[in-house]
Amino acid sequence: MARPRRLDAQLSERALKSPYEVLGVPPTASVSAIQSAYRTLAKKLHPDLNPGDKTAEERFKEVAAAYDLLSDAEKRKRFDNGEIDASGAEKPQQRYYRDYASADQNHPYADTSGFGDFAEGDDPFAELFRRSQRSRANRRGDDLHYRLAIDFSDSIAGASKRLTLPDGGTLEVKIPAGLVDGQTIRLRGKGAPGIGEGGPGDALIQIDVLPDPRFTRDGDDILLELPVSLSEAVLGGKVRVPTPTGDVTMSVPKGSNTGTTLRLKGKGAPRRGGGHGDELVRLKIVLPRGEDPELTAFVSGWPKGKQFNPREENAS
DSSP, rough: OOOOOOHHHHHHHEEEEEEOHHHHTTTTTHHHHHHHHHHHHHHHHHHGGSOOOHHHHHHHHHHHHHHHHHHHHHHHHHHHHBBBHHHHHHHHOOOOOOHHHHHHHSSSSGGGGGGGGGOOOSHHHHHHHHHHHHHHTOOOOOEEEEEEEEEEHHHOEEEOOOOOTSSOOOOEEEEEEOOOOTOEEEEEEOOHHHHTTOOOEEEEEEEEEEETEEEEEEEEEEEEEEEEHHHHHHHHHEEEETTTTTEEEEEEEOOOTTTOOOTTTTOOOOOOTTTBEEEEEEEEEOSSOOOOHHHHHHTTTOOOOOOOOOHHHHHH
C-alpha cells in the first residue's frame, strides 16, 4: 500500500537536520555565537584541509548551508516560524482561492492570458500592463549568496579558491590581495538563471578570514610577536621571521628587550592607494626550559643584574 503524501512529507522533513543541530548551537543562540560555531567547523572541515575526505566534504556542505540560513535574519525568522524547512524550501501553507485558481490550467486567470483584454488599446493603463507583462516574461535571475572561509595569508597575498556549493557544484573565486574579513565578492552571471531574455543573477560571496595565531591585522599593518633567546637579545644577530608571504631574515639589534618592536617595511597588507603596509615585530625574550647551571652561576655573580629593579624603572 502506498504511503499517504502527508506521511512522505513528514519523513522527508525529519531527514533534514535542523541548522541549529548542524552548527551545534541552541535555537536561542546569538548571531555572534552562530558565527563562532560556523568558523570553528569551517576551519576543521574545509575541503582544502581535508583533501579526498568525502565525509568532511559532505559535513562542510551541511555546515555552509546551515550557516547560510541562520546568518540571514529573514530566513532564520521564517525557519523558526515553520514557513521554510532546513533546506530553505517553502513548507505547504494554507491555500487560498488564488492557489486553487492557479492550479487549474483551464481557469481564465491561471496565467496572464486571462488578462489579455487589459493589454489591448492605447490608454496609459494598457501600456503599463504591457510593460508589466514584458518585465515578467524577461525577468533577471536572483542573486545567490554564499560564504567562503580562507586563510589569513590568502587574504593578504591573494589566491584562487574553489567554492563548493550546497548542490555539489563549484565556483572558482579569485581572492584579491588585501581583502578584509566580511568583504563580499561579486561573480557576475553566476547566480540563478533568468526568465526569457532576462540574464542570470550574480553570486555574492562573503569572505570569512580564518584567524592565524601568529598574526594580527591592524589596518594595513600586521603585528607579530617573535620569541628570541637571551643570547639573541643581548648579542644581536639575524633571525628568521614569518610573514604572510613567506619567511624573511631580520637583524635583531644588540641589547634588545622584551617589547622591542622592529619594522619590516612593505610586508603588510596592500594599500588602496598603492604600496603595502608594514609588519611590526614585537620581541619576546624566552629562556631555555629547565635549570641551566652556567646561566644560574652567571646571574648569581652579576652585581648589576641584582641592583637593577625593572619594576621601579617601569614605574618611572
